[in-house]
Amino acid sequence: MKEVKTVWHWWWGWNTEKVENWLEEMEKNGWNLTKVDFAQIRFSFKKGKVRKMRYCWDYPTYPKDNYFELFKEDGWESMDNKMGPWFIWRKPYENERPRIYTDTRSLIEKNNRQIRTVIFGIIVTLVILSILSIGNFAGAKLISVLLILSLAFYGYIIVQLRQNNKKIKQDAIKC
Amino acid sequence: MYKVINMDTEKLQKKYLPLTEAAYYILISLNKPRHGYGIMQHVNKITNGRIKIGAGTMYGNLSRMEKEGLITSVAEEDRKKIYEISEKGKIILKFELARLEELLGHGKSEMGDGK
Numbered sequence: 001m002k003e004v005k006t007v008w009h010w011w012w013g014w015n016t017e018k019v020e021n022w023l024e025e026m027e028k029n030g031w032n033l034t035k036v037d038f039a040q041i042r043f044s045f046k047k048g049k050v051r052k053m054r055y056c057w058d059y060p061t062y063p064k065d066n067y068f069e070l071f072k073e074d075g076w077e078s079m080d081n082k083m084g085p086w087f088i089w090r091k092p093y094e095n096e097r098p099r100i101y102t103d104t105r106s107l108i109e110k111n112n113r114q115i116r117t118v119i120f121g122i123i124v125t126l127v128i129l130s131i132l133s134i135g136n137f138a139g140a141k142l143i144s145v146l147l148i149l150s151l152a153f154y155g156y157i158i159v160q161l162r163q164n165n166k167k168i169k170q171d172a173i174k175c
Numbered sequence: 176m177y178k179v180i181n182m183d184t185e186k187l188q189k190k191y192l193p194l195t196e197a198a199y200y201i202l203i204s205l206n207k208p209r210h211g212y213g214i215m216q217h218v219n220k221i222t223n224g225r226i227k228i229g230a231g232t233m234y235g236n237l238s239r240m241e242k243e244g245l246i247t248s249v250a251e252e253d254r255k256k257i258y259e260i261s262e263k264g265k266i267i268l269k270f271e272l273a274r275l276e277e278l279l280g281h282g283k284s285e286m287g288d289g290k
Binding site for chain 1: 251
Protein backbone atom coordinates (compact mmCIF):
# COMPACT_ATOMS: atom_id res chain seq x y z
CA MET A 1 0.00 0.00 0.00
CA LYS A 2 1.23 3.48 -0.87
CA GLU A 3 1.98 5.80 1.97
CA VAL A 4 0.41 9.22 1.51
CA LYS A 5 0.05 12.32 3.59
CA THR A 6 -1.47 15.77 3.42
CA VAL A 7 0.10 18.76 5.11
CA TRP A 8 -1.23 22.27 5.53
CA HIS A 9 1.59 24.73 5.26
CA TRP A 10 1.12 28.50 5.36
CA TRP A 11 3.60 30.75 3.55
CA TRP A 12 4.20 34.46 2.98
CA GLY A 13 4.80 36.16 -0.36
CA TRP A 14 7.89 37.96 0.89
CA ASN A 15 9.53 34.75 2.01
CA THR A 16 8.58 31.93 -0.33
CA GLU A 17 12.07 30.52 0.08
CA LYS A 18 10.90 28.92 3.29
CA VAL A 19 8.14 26.85 1.72
CA GLU A 20 10.34 26.13 -1.31
CA ASN A 21 13.08 24.75 0.93
CA TRP A 22 10.58 22.79 2.98
CA LEU A 23 9.29 21.00 -0.13
CA GLU A 24 12.86 20.33 -1.25
CA GLU A 25 13.56 18.80 2.15
CA MET A 26 10.43 16.63 1.90
CA GLU A 27 11.60 15.34 -1.49
CA LYS A 28 15.01 14.61 0.02
CA ASN A 29 13.24 12.39 2.51
CA GLY A 30 11.34 10.60 -0.21
CA TRP A 31 8.06 12.49 0.12
CA ASN A 32 7.14 13.34 -3.44
CA LEU A 33 4.71 16.20 -3.87
CA THR A 34 1.67 15.13 -5.84
CA LYS A 35 -0.79 17.99 -5.49
CA VAL A 36 -1.13 21.55 -4.23
CA ASP A 37 -4.59 22.93 -3.57
CA PHE A 38 -6.76 24.98 -1.20
CA ALA A 39 -5.34 28.36 -2.22
CA GLN A 40 -1.93 26.72 -2.45
CA ILE A 41 -1.54 25.95 1.23
CA ARG A 42 -2.49 22.26 1.21
CA PHE A 43 0.24 19.90 0.01
CA SER A 44 -0.26 16.22 -0.76
CA PHE A 45 2.65 13.80 -0.75
CA LYS A 46 3.27 10.22 -1.69
CA LYS A 47 6.14 8.20 -0.28
CA GLY A 48 8.42 7.32 -3.16
CA LYS A 49 11.91 7.99 -4.43
CA VAL A 50 14.44 10.26 -2.78
CA ARG A 51 14.73 13.18 -5.20
CA LYS A 52 16.69 16.36 -5.59
CA MET A 53 13.90 18.68 -6.57
CA ARG A 54 13.96 22.45 -6.68
CA TYR A 55 10.69 24.30 -6.02
CA CYS A 56 10.11 27.91 -7.02
CA TRP A 57 7.23 30.29 -6.38
CA ASP A 58 6.65 32.91 -9.05
CA TYR A 59 4.46 35.99 -9.15
CA PRO A 60 4.16 37.31 -12.70
CA THR A 61 1.20 39.55 -13.55
CA TYR A 62 -1.14 38.09 -16.14
CA PRO A 63 1.42 35.80 -17.77
CA LYS A 64 0.87 35.03 -21.43
CA ASP A 65 1.23 31.69 -23.22
CA ASN A 66 4.92 32.28 -23.82
CA TYR A 67 5.50 32.41 -20.05
CA PHE A 68 4.37 28.82 -19.60
CA GLU A 69 6.14 27.73 -22.76
CA LEU A 70 9.42 29.28 -21.61
CA PHE A 71 9.30 27.54 -18.24
CA LYS A 72 8.35 24.25 -19.85
CA GLU A 73 11.23 24.45 -22.30
CA ASP A 74 13.62 25.20 -19.46
CA GLY A 75 12.51 21.97 -17.78
CA TRP A 76 10.13 23.33 -15.13
CA GLU A 77 6.96 21.47 -14.28
CA SER A 78 3.89 23.38 -13.18
CA MET A 79 2.46 22.27 -9.83
CA ASP A 80 -0.76 24.28 -9.83
CA ASN A 81 -3.79 24.98 -11.97
CA LYS A 82 -2.03 27.85 -13.78
CA MET A 83 -4.67 30.29 -12.57
CA GLY A 84 -2.33 32.39 -10.47
CA PRO A 85 -1.65 34.81 -9.03
CA TRP A 86 1.06 32.52 -7.62
CA PHE A 87 2.67 29.92 -9.82
CA ILE A 88 4.50 26.95 -8.38
CA TRP A 89 7.25 25.37 -10.44
CA ARG A 90 9.58 22.50 -9.85
CA LYS A 91 12.59 21.03 -11.58
CA PRO A 92 14.75 18.01 -10.76
CA TYR A 93 18.49 18.62 -10.62
CA GLU A 94 21.83 16.93 -10.00
CA ASN A 95 24.55 19.38 -9.09
CA GLU A 96 23.75 23.02 -9.66
CA ARG A 97 20.56 24.07 -7.94
CA PRO A 98 18.39 25.76 -10.56
CA ARG A 99 16.77 29.16 -10.01
CA ILE A 100 14.07 31.02 -11.87
CA TYR A 101 15.46 34.40 -10.85
CA THR A 102 19.14 34.93 -11.51
CA ASP A 103 19.47 38.63 -10.80
CA THR A 104 18.66 41.14 -8.11
CA ARG A 105 16.56 43.38 -10.29
CA SER A 106 14.09 40.63 -11.19
CA LEU A 107 13.66 39.64 -7.54
CA ILE A 108 12.90 43.23 -6.60
CA GLU A 109 10.44 43.53 -9.47
CA LYS A 110 8.69 40.37 -8.28
CA ASN A 111 8.18 41.98 -4.87
CA ASN A 112 7.06 45.24 -6.48
CA ARG A 113 4.39 43.38 -8.44
CA GLN A 114 3.07 42.06 -5.14
CA ILE A 115 3.14 45.55 -3.65
CA ARG A 116 1.08 46.83 -6.58
CA THR A 117 -1.52 44.11 -6.01
CA VAL A 118 -1.75 45.00 -2.32
CA ILE A 119 -2.10 48.71 -3.11
CA PHE A 120 -4.95 47.82 -5.46
CA GLY A 121 -6.53 45.89 -2.57
CA ILE A 122 -6.17 48.93 -0.33
CA ILE A 123 -7.89 51.18 -2.87
CA VAL A 124 -10.77 48.73 -3.29
CA THR A 125 -11.11 48.49 0.50
CA LEU A 126 -11.20 52.27 0.83
CA VAL A 127 -13.89 52.52 -1.83
CA ILE A 128 -16.02 49.92 -0.05
CA LEU A 129 -15.47 51.70 3.26
CA SER A 130 -16.64 55.00 1.87
CA ILE A 131 -19.74 53.36 0.40
CA LEU A 132 -20.45 51.68 3.76
CA SER A 133 -20.13 55.01 5.55
CA ILE A 134 -23.00 56.43 3.49
CA GLY A 135 -25.12 53.30 3.57
CA ASN A 136 -27.04 52.59 6.72
CA PHE A 137 -27.83 48.94 7.12
CA ALA A 138 -27.38 46.31 9.78
CA GLY A 139 -23.85 45.00 9.95
CA ALA A 140 -22.29 47.99 8.17
CA LYS A 141 -20.33 48.85 11.30
CA LEU A 142 -19.01 45.34 11.76
CA ILE A 143 -17.93 45.06 8.13
CA SER A 144 -16.23 48.45 8.37
CA VAL A 145 -14.25 47.34 11.40
CA LEU A 146 -13.15 44.17 9.63
CA LEU A 147 -12.11 46.15 6.57
CA ILE A 148 -10.11 48.59 8.66
CA LEU A 149 -8.34 45.62 10.25
CA SER A 150 -7.60 44.27 6.80
CA LEU A 151 -6.01 47.62 5.93
CA ALA A 152 -3.57 47.13 8.79
CA PHE A 153 -2.81 43.68 7.42
CA TYR A 154 -2.17 45.08 3.93
CA GLY A 155 0.14 47.66 5.41
CA TYR A 156 2.03 44.91 7.21
CA ILE A 157 2.50 43.00 3.95
CA ILE A 158 3.87 46.09 2.19
CA VAL A 159 6.33 46.73 5.03
CA GLN A 160 7.55 43.12 4.84
CA LEU A 161 7.97 43.22 1.06
CA ARG A 162 9.88 46.48 1.22
CA GLN A 163 12.15 45.10 3.90
CA ASN A 164 12.77 42.06 1.76
CA ASN A 165 13.70 44.36 -1.13
CA LYS A 166 16.18 46.11 1.10
CA LYS A 167 17.70 42.80 2.06
CA ILE A 168 17.94 41.69 -1.57
CA LYS A 169 19.74 44.90 -2.46
CA GLN A 170 22.17 44.33 0.37
CA ASP A 171 23.17 40.84 -0.58
CA ALA A 172 22.88 41.65 -4.29
CA ILE A 173 23.38 38.52 -6.34
CA LYS A 174 25.23 39.36 -9.49
CA CYS A 175 24.21 38.24 -12.91
CA MET B 176 10.81 55.53 -33.90
CA TYR B 177 10.58 59.27 -34.40
CA LYS B 178 10.18 59.64 -30.69
CA VAL B 179 13.53 57.96 -30.20
CA ILE B 180 15.29 60.42 -32.43
CA ASN B 181 13.71 63.32 -30.61
CA MET B 182 14.54 61.92 -27.24
CA ASP B 183 17.55 63.42 -25.60
CA THR B 184 20.63 61.22 -25.70
CA GLU B 185 21.39 62.03 -22.11
CA LYS B 186 17.88 61.10 -21.03
CA LEU B 187 18.10 57.72 -22.74
CA GLN B 188 21.44 56.98 -21.13
CA LYS B 189 20.21 58.00 -17.74
CA LYS B 190 17.11 55.87 -18.04
CA TYR B 191 18.60 52.63 -19.30
CA LEU B 192 22.31 52.56 -18.49
CA PRO B 193 24.11 50.63 -17.19
CA LEU B 194 22.32 47.52 -18.43
CA THR B 195 22.28 44.50 -16.14
CA GLU B 196 24.30 41.59 -17.46
CA ALA B 197 21.08 39.74 -18.24
CA ALA B 198 19.63 42.71 -20.14
CA TYR B 199 22.88 43.24 -22.02
CA TYR B 200 23.12 39.63 -23.15
CA ILE B 201 19.44 39.49 -24.08
CA LEU B 202 19.77 42.60 -26.22
CA ILE B 203 22.87 41.45 -28.10
CA SER B 204 21.30 38.01 -28.65
CA LEU B 205 18.32 39.67 -30.28
CA ASN B 206 20.38 41.01 -33.13
CA LYS B 207 18.93 37.82 -34.61
CA PRO B 208 15.28 36.89 -34.05
CA ARG B 209 15.03 34.46 -31.13
CA HIS B 210 12.53 33.25 -28.56
CA GLY B 211 13.12 33.27 -24.81
CA TYR B 212 14.53 29.80 -24.43
CA GLY B 213 16.65 30.27 -27.55
CA ILE B 214 18.21 33.35 -25.92
CA MET B 215 18.90 31.39 -22.73
CA GLN B 216 20.71 28.69 -24.67
CA HIS B 217 22.62 31.17 -26.81
CA VAL B 218 23.86 33.18 -23.82
CA ASN B 219 24.83 30.02 -21.97
CA LYS B 220 26.80 28.90 -25.02
CA ILE B 221 28.69 32.11 -25.78
CA THR B 222 29.64 32.65 -22.13
CA ASN B 223 30.69 29.00 -21.69
CA GLY B 224 28.06 28.52 -19.04
CA ARG B 225 29.15 31.48 -16.94
CA ILE B 226 25.84 33.24 -17.39
CA LYS B 227 22.66 31.29 -16.97
CA ILE B 228 19.56 33.42 -17.19
CA GLY B 229 16.68 31.96 -15.20
CA ALA B 230 13.24 31.60 -16.80
CA GLY B 231 11.69 34.16 -14.45
CA THR B 232 14.43 36.69 -15.09
CA MET B 233 14.13 36.06 -18.81
CA TYR B 234 10.36 36.50 -18.93
CA GLY B 235 10.52 39.63 -16.78
CA ASN B 236 13.22 41.21 -18.92
CA LEU B 237 11.49 40.37 -22.21
CA SER B 238 8.16 41.77 -21.00
CA ARG B 239 9.74 44.95 -19.71
CA MET B 240 11.96 45.50 -22.75
CA GLU B 241 9.01 44.98 -25.08
CA LYS B 242 7.00 47.54 -23.12
CA GLU B 243 9.89 49.99 -23.22
CA GLY B 244 10.26 49.43 -26.96
CA LEU B 245 13.83 48.10 -26.82
CA ILE B 246 12.72 44.90 -28.51
CA THR B 247 9.76 43.97 -30.66
CA SER B 248 7.86 40.75 -31.05
CA VAL B 249 8.19 39.73 -34.70
CA ALA B 250 6.31 36.44 -34.72
CA GLU B 251 4.51 33.92 -32.59
CA GLU B 252 4.77 30.22 -33.20
CA ASP B 253 3.86 27.25 -31.00
CA ARG B 254 2.94 29.60 -28.12
CA LYS B 255 6.45 31.06 -28.29
CA LYS B 256 7.07 34.71 -28.93
CA ILE B 257 9.94 35.57 -31.22
CA TYR B 258 11.68 38.86 -30.52
CA GLU B 259 14.16 41.11 -32.24
CA ILE B 260 16.04 44.21 -31.15
CA SER B 261 14.37 47.50 -32.18
CA GLU B 262 15.98 50.69 -33.45
CA LYS B 263 15.70 52.15 -29.98
CA GLY B 264 17.27 49.02 -28.53
CA LYS B 265 20.17 49.36 -30.96
CA ILE B 266 20.73 52.95 -29.88
CA ILE B 267 20.79 51.92 -26.21
CA LEU B 268 23.18 49.10 -27.01
CA LYS B 269 25.49 51.49 -28.84
CA PHE B 270 25.59 53.75 -25.78
CA GLU B 271 26.27 50.78 -23.54
CA LEU B 272 29.07 49.51 -25.75
CA ALA B 273 30.67 52.96 -25.67
CA ARG B 274 30.35 53.01 -21.89
CA LEU B 275 31.90 49.57 -21.54
CA GLU B 276 34.70 50.49 -23.91
CA GLU B 277 35.46 53.51 -21.80
CA LEU B 278 35.55 51.37 -18.66
CA LEU B 279 37.81 48.85 -20.32
CA GLY B 280 40.08 51.56 -21.73
CA HIS B 281 40.49 53.23 -18.35
CA GLY B 282 41.19 49.93 -16.67
CA LYS B 283 43.79 48.97 -19.21
CA SER B 284 45.55 52.32 -19.22
CA GLU B 285 45.61 52.58 -15.43
CA MET B 286 46.68 49.02 -14.81
CA GLY B 287 49.02 48.68 -17.76
CA ASP B 288 48.02 46.95 -20.94
CA GLY B 289 50.15 43.80 -20.57
CA LYS B 290 49.31 40.84 -18.41
